Amino acid sequence: MNEYQYDYQTVKGFIVSCLFWGVIGLVIGLLISAQLWNPNFNFGEYFSFGRLRTVHTNVLAYGLGIGAEFGIFYYLVIRLTKRPLLFPKLARFHLWLFNVGIALAAWTLFMGYSQNLEYAEFEWPIDIAVVILWVIFAINVMGTIFKRKEEELYISLWYIIATIVTVAILYIVNNLSIPATLFKSYHLFAGVNSANVEWWYGHNAVGFLFTTPILAMFYYFLPKSTGLPIYSHRLSIISFWSLIFAYLWTGAHHLVYTPLPDWIQTLGIAFTLFLIAPSWGSVVNGYFTVESDWSVMKNKYLTKFFIAGITFYGLQTIQGPSQGIRVISSLIHYTDWVPGHVHMGTMGWVTMVICASIYYIIPHIYKTEIYSVKLANIHFWIVLIGQLMFSITMWITGIQQGAMWKMTNPDGSLKYTFIETVTANYPYWQMRTIAGIIFVIGMLFFLYNVFMTIQKGKKELAAKLAAANA
Numbered sequence: 001m002n003e004y005q006y007d008y009q010t011v012k013g014f015i016v017s018c019l020f021w022g023v024i025g026l027v028i029g030l031l032i033s034a035q036l037w038n039p040n041f042n043f044g045e046y047f048s049f050g051r052l053r054t055v056h057t058n059v060l061a062y063g064l065g066i067g068a069e070f071g072i073f074y075y076l077v078i079r080l081t082k083r084p085l086l087f088p089k090l091a092r093f094h095l096w097l098f099n100v101g102i103a104l105a106a107w108t109l110f111m112g113y114s115q116n117l118e119y120a121e122f123e124w125p126i127d128i129a130v131v132i133l134w135v136i137f138a139i140n141v142m143g144t145i146f147k148r149k150e151e152e153l154y155i156s157l158w159y160i161i162a163t164i165v166t167v168a169i170l171y172i173v174n175n176l177s178i179p180a181t182l183f184k185s186y187h188l189f190a191g192v193n194s195a196n197v198e199w200w201y202g203h204n205a206v207g208f209l210f211t212t213p214i215l216a217m218f219y220y221f222l223p224k225s226t227g228l229p230i231y232s233h234r235l236s237i238i239s240f241w242s243l244i245f246a247y248l249w250t251g252a253h254h255l256v257y258t259p260l261p262d263w264i265q266t267l268g269i270a271f272t273l274f275l276i277a278p279s280w281g282s283v284v285n286g287y288f289t290v291e292s293d294w295s296v297m298k299n300k301y302l303t304k305f306f307i308a309g310i311t312f313y314g315l316q317t318i319q320g321p322s323q324g325i326r327v328i329s330s331l332i333h334y335t336d337w338v339p340g341h342v343h344m345g346t347m348g349w350v351t352m353v354i355c356a357s358i359y360y361i362i363p364h365i366y367k368t369e370i371y372s373v374k375l376a377n378i379h380f381w382i383v384l385i386g387q388l389m390f391s392i393t394m395w396i397t398g399i400q401q402g403a404m405w406k407m408t409n410p411d412g413s414l415k416y417t418f419i420e421t422v423t424a425n426y427p428y429w430q431m432r433t434i435a436g437i438i439f440v441i442g443m444l445f446f447l448y449n450v451f452m453t454i455q456k457g458k459k460e461l462a463a464k465l466a467a468a469n470a
Contacts, residue, residue, distance in 0.1 A: 014071025021063025081148030174201030239281030253324030305356035312348030337398025366457025386439030
């Protein structure tokens with residue numbers, strides 16, 4: 001199919017939207033990191049840590065992360081099916097409804113309306129809007145795949161299908177609730193059952209919002225940006241089905257040493273350890289793809305993003321399962337080690353791959369070259385430094401926290417008060433804020449580069465049209 005027949009307007013809209021929400025989420029993230037070590041950064045009721053923390057996580061997860069995935073998925077689907085979207089006008093409506101939904105969701109969290117479920121804080125009216133958004137997206141993507149002109153389903157499409165189907169099940173089940181008022185509801189499940197369902201959802205939200213979608217991008221854009229074929233399509237399929245089978249059983253490893261029955265905890269731990277294999281199947285596939293020509297790491301600027309991203313993914317999938325083991329969990333559970341682990345994934349794996357994918361897409365749809373490869377390389381190194389500083393700082397303070405909580409005097413009493421364990425974190429929390437500032441500076445280079453590439457493409461198109469009309 002000729003290039004001009006593809007409609008990229010919705011793709012552009014989602015990319016611009018995700019960058020907008022990303023800026024808001026990052027700025028709030030910097031503020032709440034400072035609030036932990038300086039209470040004076042809490043500005044009244046609405047800009048306190050308790051309100052802003054949920055705004056930060058949800059705006060970045062849904063506004064930046066899911067917004068980018070919507071746009072990039074639309075791009076991948078039309079390229080891999082070799083046909084336009086089945087319902088392009090529905091996709092436009094999806095874009096506008098998405099931005100209105102994120103704005104309303106952020107407002108409700110600012111106002112303190114929350115059902116108090118991790119990664120699922122939205123109250124029931126917002127949940128209904130999210131389901132409508134997802135159904136619109138699913139109809140368009142699945143319909144386009146069913147009507148595809150390319151018979152073979154490339155691995156990225158497998159990951160896209162898994163994302164759409166699994167997220168729908170996870171979100172609906174976990175958000176079943178009984179409304180009490182317009183902005184207050186009660187979880188349908190209670191006690192241990194509520195915790196078990198919540199972390200079945202919580203961990204798999206990570207799996208099917210920030211693993212399978214990012215792998216879909218990785219498997220498409222790594223070969224495209226390097227000019228090298230993926231090392232093993234068979235390995236990618238084996239890794240896919242193993243990952244899908246195991247992931248849904250792993251949520252209980254978040255509830256080790258809780259009232260959850262031991263057999264459920266053990267089941268979660270076992271499947272979590274099994275996850276190392278399919279996860280590293282994709283890591284090996286990425287490394288072996290560029291193994292035939294490592295010069296692409298130097299000559300193709302995007303390769304660094306993808307290889308660094310898959311490396312962080314590999315580290316995540318060693319660290320995550322090891323955290324589920326009871327003896328390790330007893331030290332680091334509920335400590336700042338966990339934010340260090342999570343942000344290695346979000347700032348390293350997810351952000352690296354999304355940024356690289358956008359770097360590839362924007363010049364392609366505007367029919368130009370990236371504004372500055374040099375700025376892209378600066379962006380890479382700055383965010384890499386910021387991310388490493390962030391995670392390593394949190395790992396250190398997490399181990400310190402866990403150790404201080406466990407230390408006892410000869411008579412068996414606790415050696416440190418809880419306040420002492422908190423104040424000991426202050427130097428590390430301050431370092432985390434510095435790391436966050438460094439990371440945000442790197443992302444500003446990214447935003448500027450993307451914006452200038454768009455402007456460059458528009459100017460070149462205007463010049464071509466003027467020349468054609470002359």
